[in-house]
Amino acid sequence: MTKAKISLVLRLLAVGSTAAAIAVMVTSHETAKVLNLSFDAKYSYTSAFVYFVIAEAIAGGYSLVSLLLSCKPVFWRLVMMMDVVIAMLLSSSIQLHHAGWLPICGQVPKFCDQLTGALIAGFVAAAIYLVLLLCSLRSLFALKP
Amino acid sequence: MTKAKISLVLRLLAVGSTAAAIAVMVTSHETAKVLNLSFDAKYSYTSAFVYFVIAEAIAGGYSLVSLLLSCKPVFWRLVMMMDVVIAMLLSSSIQLHHAGWLPICGQVPKFCDQLTGALIAGFVAAAIYLVLLLCSLRSLFALKP
Numbered sequence: 001m002t003k004a005k006i007s008l009v010l011r012l013l014a015v016g017s018t019a020a021a022i023a024v025m026v027t028s029h030e031t032a033k034v035l036n037l038s039f040d041a042k043y044s045y046t047s048a049f050v051y052f053v054i055a056e057a058i059a060g061g062y063s064l065v066s067l068l069l070s071c072k073p074v075f076w077r078l079v080m081m082m083d084v085v086i087a088m089l090l091s092s093s094i095q096l097h098h099a100g101w102l103p104i105c106g107q108v109p110k111f112c113d114q115l116t117g118a119l120i121a122g123f124v125a126a127a128i129y130l131v132l133l134l135c136s137l138r139s140l141f142a143l144k145p
Numbered sequence: 146m147t148k149a150k151i152s153l154v155l156r157l158l159a160v161g162s163t164a165a166a167i168a169v170m171v172t173s174h175e176t177a178k179v180l181n182l183s184f185d186a187k188y189s190y191t192s193a194f195v196y197f198v199i200a201e202a203i204a205g206g207y208s209l210v211s212l213l214l215s216c217k218p219v220f221w222r223l224v225m226m227m228d229v230v231i232a233m234l235l236s237s238s239i240q241l242h243h244a245g246w247l248p249i250c251g252q253v254p255k256f257c258d259q260l261t262g263a264l265i266a267g268f269v270a271a272a273i274y275l276v277l278l279l280c281s282l283r284s285l286f287a288l289k290p
Contacts, residue, residue, distance in 0.1 A: 048240070077282075077286050080282060081279055081282055084229070084232070084275065084278050084279065084282070085275070087229070087232075087233055088232055088233060088236040088271065088275060089236075091233040091234075091236045091237040092236040092237060092239065092240070092271075094237065095193070095237070095240040126233065126237075130229065130230070130233055133229050134226055134229065137222075137225060137226055137229070140285055141222050
């Protein structure tokens with residue numbers, strides 16, 4: 001497999017995992033009853049999860065665009081610089097704030113499972129970008145005179 | 146100023162800001178009284194803040210080592226690849242989990258101010274690594290035949 005094909009496959013995987021992260025996070029919703037008071041658990045009540053969804057959406061959209069751009073040799077410098085920015089955006093979005101939700105996980109286990117799933121998909125997307133960047137750097141080093 | 150000097154200055158700044166982030170986070174501590182019950186607020190009670198301190202310590206230590214390594218041309222490939230890893234580690238550590246602490250900030254304002262300060266210093270360190278990476282890429286692009 002050529003380096004260009006590996007990069008295309010990695011970008012496709014990034015599109016898939018960011019889309020999965022968004023879908024799982026956005027559909028997470030559960031209502032629980034505690035002491036006769038019913039309460040709603042929803043991702044949008046926590047700013048950190050809203051940030052997660054926005055970051056995954058930007059990264060997913062960019063990954064799609066970069067699929068097209070990376071075919072054109074004119075754009076490879078721009079794509080590689082943007083890859084760095086997106087990689088850092090992705091890693092800033094997968095946070096440990098899930099820990100902050102643990103006290104309510106006894107009441108809303110399905111909701112917590114979905115959060116964990118979304119965060120894992122986000123983590124996979126960030127890992128894909130790390131591999132993508134290291135691969136690009138390696139091929140760039142090989143070009144060096 | 147040559148590119149090598151800019152890189153050295155950026156790495157020195159990264160050492161400074163990670164050290165500041167660790168110092169401010171580790172010394173944050175406050176005791177508050179709520180309804181005659183006194184409670185302790187400490188960074189080490191939250192796993193996300195412990196992760197922050199560990200990530201900043203790794204990044205700070207690496208920045209120091211890279212100051213020496215980046216002078217030796219043999220290591221520049223290794224340094225650039227490690228820069229990518231450290232940049233992603235740093236951006237994963239500056240999290241929005243501060244939001245999770247807001248409810249107690251009325252009781253422990255000094256503690257919360259210190260947390261915010263530490264997170265800002267961590268953010269600065271991540272921004273420095275972003276600039277460092279984009280600069281390295283630019284000079285690498287210039288070398289390309």
